[in-house]
Amino acid sequence: MDSPLETFPLFMVGPESFAVPIMASVVVTWAIMAVLVLGAALLTRRLTMVPSRAQATAELLVGTVDQQIRDVTGAAPAPYRAFVGTLFLFILIANWSSLIPGVTPPTATMETPAALAAIVFLSIIFFGIRGGGVGGFLRGFALPNPVMIPLNMLESITRSISMFVRLFGNVMSGVFVIAIVGSLAALLVPIPLMVLDLLTGAVQAYIFAVLSMVFITSAVEKGKPQTAPETKES
């Protein structure tokens, strides 16, 4: 059994002197992208006022994501819907792709969760600057006082790293455990673990999406101009 921390290229592209390795996780990601985009295109090709079952399911998904964004941030969901919703969908499908025999989920390798964490890290900066400007975003690091600037900057990096490690660790461990158990008793025994892996995958997708939303909202809120607290006159 290969180490889960080791990845091997599936094939190489480009000239031999500058060959770019294409890992299996990238191919699986392309497949997931193809499925999601084609499915979405087919689903939204004929949207009607009286929805079909598939359209109703899609609308339920969109409504649920919107409601989650509202509950977490209290803000209008439209600016964050595509980012947070796509993160959730991609991670969920990637995690559940372990159910397909011979497929290793992209999130079970370090590169994909790292890429997702990096995107979240950058998106926090993007939404923070868009919400309060560069000055407002940078002022957010000085809250509650400038002494906290190093710690806040370090936290902004470490929380992204923690998201990466949490997602990678949970998914990788699930896949690894199932692989170990499957190598010992291949028939039926891994099924409960696979079910558990489904639950873990859904939970991790939800946690990743919600934490992304929380961090982005925090950056946006900190970047907004601070209003003086009201004082009661006696």
Added chain:
Amino acid sequence: MTFDYWTLGFQAVNVLVLIWLLHRFFWKPVAAMIAARQATVATLLDEAKAKQAEAEAALAKIAATKAGLAAERDAMLATARKDAQAARETLLAEARAEAEALHATAKAARVRAAETLKANAIDEAQGLALTIAGQLAARLDGPATDAAFLRWLVEGLAALSDTERTALAGVELELVSAADQDSPVQDRIAAAITNALGTPAKLTFRTEPALIAGHELHAPHFSLRNSWRADLDRIAAALGEKGDLSDAA
């Protein structure tokens, strides 16, 4: 442990592309459809509220109309009842008048019938009395009867007042008898009358069988009826008066 930065970059780009593609093909159109449906539902709700308001207004109008109809119906019923009462009273009055008229007509007819019956009865009684009197007179002694009637005639003349007797003096008198009188009898009658009047009487004699028996003395302004016929007439008159009195009672 290996970490491939190419893969990191590929995955980052892949996820960003996926975010854009799903935004383009999934999140945006579905959210737009939800918003459109919400807008449609809101519009429909507004229209439904407007329709409901219109319906309530129409309902209130109908209720008002119904109330007006009820009042109008009550008024019409009251008018109809009043008209019916008036018509009933009119009919009753007409029926009462007609009944009274019929009653009066019947009463008049009954009175007329009674009078006719009475007159017929009297006539029959008179006829019967005449028959009886005639038969009686036929069986009586004629001279004696004539003498009795002549005596009653003289007594009648004697009962007259002097003024009346004086008025008869010199007047032409007609003596009507039930049977023919021969000359001696006529002379005796003339003598008796002259004696009763105290002045000579101018007498003419006439026979009238209808008198049955007796003598009657007539002048232009005087009449002394002294016969059975006169008696029967008086009886009939008395019967008639009695009948009238009975009807009046």
